[in-house]
Amino acid sequence: MKKTIIFLLLTLLLISGCKDKSEEPGIIARVNGKPIYLTQLDYKYDLMHDGSAGFVPSVNQVRSEYGQILGDIIVQELVTQELQERNVPVSDQELKEAEDEVRSDYPEGAFEQILIEEYIDLNSWRRQLRYQLAMDKFFSQILRPEIKIDYKEAEDYYRTHLSDFYISAGYQFIMIKGFSRDLVSKGVELYRKGVSPDKISSRFKQVSVREIWIRNDQLPAGWESFVKELEPGKASPIIAQEREFICLILKEKKSATLLTPLQAYSAVEKVLLEKKLDDKFELWLKKKIAASKIKISKKLLPREQSKEAVQTEDKNAQTE
Template identity: 70%
Template sequence: MTYKNYTENYMKKIFLVVILGCLLFSGCQNKSEEPGVIARVNGKPIYLTQLEYKYDLTHEGNGGFVPSVEQVRDEYGQILGDLIVQELVAQELEQREIPVSDKELKDAEDEVRSDYPDDSFEQILIEEYVDLNAWRSQLKYQLAMDKFYREILRPEIKIDYKEAEQYYRTHLSDFYMPAGFRFIMVKGLSKDLVTKGVELYREGLSPAAVSAKLRNVSVREIWIRSGQVPAGWKPFVENLEVGEATSVITQKNEFFSLILNEKKKATLLTPLQAYPTVEKVLLEKMLEDKFEAWLKNKLSVSNIRISKELLPEMEQSGQGSSLPEATKAE
């Protein structure tokens, strides 16, 4: 199981709930700090280059957009919050003696590189002005987050069948599957190509194999609910039996045929059928709670020093009293 998307979204929430408080109430800068260091997490430095790397990735492809100073400061603060959380997680793995190993990092990098022929990976990095070491550093952080959820948080969670049953019964509408049709659409540049594509598919070739054999022919699955079949398709599909294909349909200079794969009646998933979905929902909520509790505790015992240069100006309202004692300013 991968937690990449989940952790990215949830760290934004954690930043707003917890980290933001740390950032807003930091004080003055330590003049003796090493150049380029914008924060320290239990003595471990976070560098401006790390922050700039993530900021540049966020704004990749934004063209000539020029943000205001306030926008840049706010985004820098949020990105710094992410980096602080990632560093705390990495340190937790170190303390438990299960850090991301060099082999794990290399295997992950090799997997990414496998999508690029020859040396094109390095070439793309150069063209995008991406530093390889910065890229590796962020990849290692992400692997650490995945490992933290997989090996530390997940084993602590047990989903009780009664809780799953209760969720199912209170969210029945989520498990109602509407009636509809599942089609295989074969589309090409001519009627002859479409006809040939239908023949190959019905002979047992996979969609990818059909497309590879016939250039300019695409094969994909589509699902359409009952009552939502396009008006132009109805004469072709209304009497279609499962396994049958329509004649070639011409519509807006497109040629395609539809093969009826499944005709599905409306149904309510049984508790057993719904369990994988229920388990996923409950697991994500429990992981949120576990992670938030861990992070709050970690912040309370950690020494986090942040440069004031990246932070919004403090309002003279006595807010500083809510700063966690373990979080200090540089």
């Protein structure tokens, strides 16, 4: 996907026109007449640099990052327009359902409070959510049905990438970690009662519960004496580790093995599918760009290319 975005940016430098002096203030680009606003770029730029207080980037770095963000937004806008042309746009109901799903992870009123604390505009957040839904819909409903993966293709990939399907001997753990021995102990107790990891972490904010896989040769020396004789389903004592405490519950002790073609098929299919989706998307994007009228502000172009764009403006039929 990244090479696709790079291609898009390089293409835009060649076909895009400069912003008209009579353009409405705040509009940084147009995609087939649809405006893209500077506030959209500001929103994503702020998210990228959240938590980097005190860092002062150079002017060229800011211009470069804004250009990359604009490239992402243009791709999303082209996809959105394609869905509209095919009469399968992201509906308001789909947007609401996606938003409700995000909100369900927060206590009542907490979602709005987080937006306020993080200076996130709700409308900007919704616009970006709609873009993301459009991308997901385009890949799943438009591109995916056009892709076929036969068993022979998967078998060839398996045989030429055998090392990818060799599973080293190791341990599968549930690791419960926190800054308090007592809280970790309570987390272990809740896990044994069947409480989900997410609920445990929500109840005890300073406790994390996650599944980890560690190869035999990667097992920390401080853990070895605690887990060497551990049986599946059993928990280690609570281990003090620097300023943290952890408890390891053994899920499975695995011997080294090579997955059979049948066992590896789902993983192989996923790799092949991702590559084919990326290739098909890049092909679609090239054609879409060639058939579209895309104009961006010269302020986002590198200085040398900005001058070239101005010189090309009168010669290029796609520029204003």
